Amino acid sequence: MSDQQSLNSVDMLLNMGPQHPSTHGVFRMVLQIDGERVLDVEPYIGYLHRGSEKLSEGEQYAQIITLFDRLDYLANFNNELVICMTVEKLMGVEVPERAEYIRVILCELNRIASHFLFYGTMGMDAGASTPILYGFRDREKIQSLFESVSGARMMHNYFKIGGIKADLPSDFFEKIQWLLNEIKQGVDQADSLLSFNEIFLNRTRNIGIINSEDALDFGLTGPNLRASGVPYDIRKNDPYSIYDRFSFDIPIGDRGDVWDRYFVRIQEIRESVKIIEQALKQIPDGEITANVRRIARPPKGDIFVHAENPRGDFGVYLVSDGSDKPYRLKIRPPSFCSLMALKHMMRNAYVSDAVMILGSIDIVLGEVDR
């Protein structure tokens, strides 16, 4: 018997978060580590629980939109679109063309903003300090365009049931041309600064791998699923709004590692720019809102509507009892499912990888905890 066998060794439990700088909000994970190796990870959520689902039952439909702004606070327009579409579909409202185009332009811009922030935090997790400032620079330009449109940088409350609240400001089309140029330059800069950096490649390739079957089993959606090689994008597979009118590509990775998840998002920025350019060419004049009653009263029934958010498949299940408030409202957040695959991805990772993997699935805790 050697001394080593008689010694009683215990694995260390390392508590990461909720105050840790790279847990992206208030998220806690308890890592069981042996030296630098992660043996097990236990995620703890619920620090940002606000009870949005229950709160919705006490609010009128127009008021619920403000709650949806605060779910995925990096993709406010996308959230608003989903709840508006849900109610409109249940009521059978036809949204005017111009409103649909404006919605799509704003949603795609919001996707770009969200992915730019992802690019920044990914660099931050990898230890580079510059990407976050470049990412924020480009995101800020988009935010100020949003401010000129809706009056608020983040919590817009701009979409309404049946259309949008107000038409675009007169200088919008000038500004957006300039903005699209800036975005294209920003993405190219991201590629040359971080995407093909040898150290970054070393840190991200073949790390946190999840294959396509596991990804489907865990219910991953959005860029995380596409990085694993599954061609699934609701904008193509189950087109909503007017997405069937645009031609754009869906980037697909093949290994499902951290780099694939990162690069799928970088490519998606370029595809979103394509969509916006086409929408700007096609946008018609006309009404911006359908003729609906101010207090919406959908008929009795239930409906499920989902859409492609920057983080994946964001769905809303709505049960209406015919009154002006929902009977029950269930939100299907994509980040929550991504988070559940965390344990699977972190097998045999290092402590440094754990941070990268958590960053690569791009969670927003406002949506996970609801």
Add this chain to the structure above:
Amino acid sequence: MSILELFLLQIKIVLLFGGLTIVVLSLTWLERRVLGKIQRRIGPNRVGPQGLLQPIADAIKLVTKEDIIPESADKLIYWLAPIVVFVPPFVIWVTIPIASNTTTLAVNNMHLGLLFVIALTVISITGLVMAGWGSANKYAILGGLRSTAQLISYEIPLIMVAISVLILCQTTDLKEIVDKQNIIPYALYLPLGLLLFFIAGIAEVGRVPFDIYHAESEIVGGPFVEYSGAHWSVFYLAEYIQTFTIAVLTTLLFLGGWHIPFISLEENIVLGFFITIIKAYAVVMIIFWFRGTFPRMRIDQLMAFAWKILIPLSFANVVISSGIIFYDIPLIVLSIINILITLAIGYVLYNKFTTPAKIDAEEMLRKARNYKLPEGI
């Protein structure tokens, strides 16, 4: 030693201490401004002209902050660690010459100067491990252990490259090493050596991309996580002095110190001082530039990089240099061999990492264009 000599020595030491403090203050300001330029922001610009007084304001703020010692910390070790980290980098400076004509501008220029410098740099590691252990914090312990592995590994290439310089100039006296480069700096004979020394040096002081033991986004500051106020500032003082030391050593060993390459000047102590300082700050600028550009490596990759790439190369460097000196082959051959090896390594690294990623990116684009709706999902 007469009383006058002792008095002179004390004045010299006080001047050295003051000079180094000024260097640290200027470096913190410079780092923030340069990083600001890289990141398209301004940096400190409120306190004094161009924010020049910002470091002083920071120093006052740090010293007046409450110095917290955690309840469960090992008080003695916790208290002692900053001092162990802080003293060696200062002591090293006793022997580093900055300029010279008939006399040398150093507190005491030793004949075994280079040996002394290398011997003392290792001591700081002890302090980091002490800080990590004494804090009684899991992040700090992880950081302390990382620092041991990292700093001991990178000590070896640093020493081996210094040895190949010694072989070329056949002395350990730093002043003489510099004076042998009065026409051609060793950077031209040993470009690979310069590269290895610089990389190992950055790893030695734990700056980006080797800032693994105090990785902010992973272990939140590593050994320093529990420190605050004056104790914390002492760690950072030491880190900046070490950075500057590496820059000055690179200048002295490879860039010709107070000589201008290819021009032989009348030796002037004031001019020499400024030439050395400018060269050293230029090297520091490159370190800051790295900080603005690179992500951080992972601990196992860092160790593999040291043991699989840097250490074999530095040993090869010693063997090649000594062979060339022993057989009296012209030094131009050494320089050519060095450049060839450097290019080969660069090519291999590019082929191993960047090319496959670019191919994968192309593949991703090709797949995106051939998107097909899946069946059965």
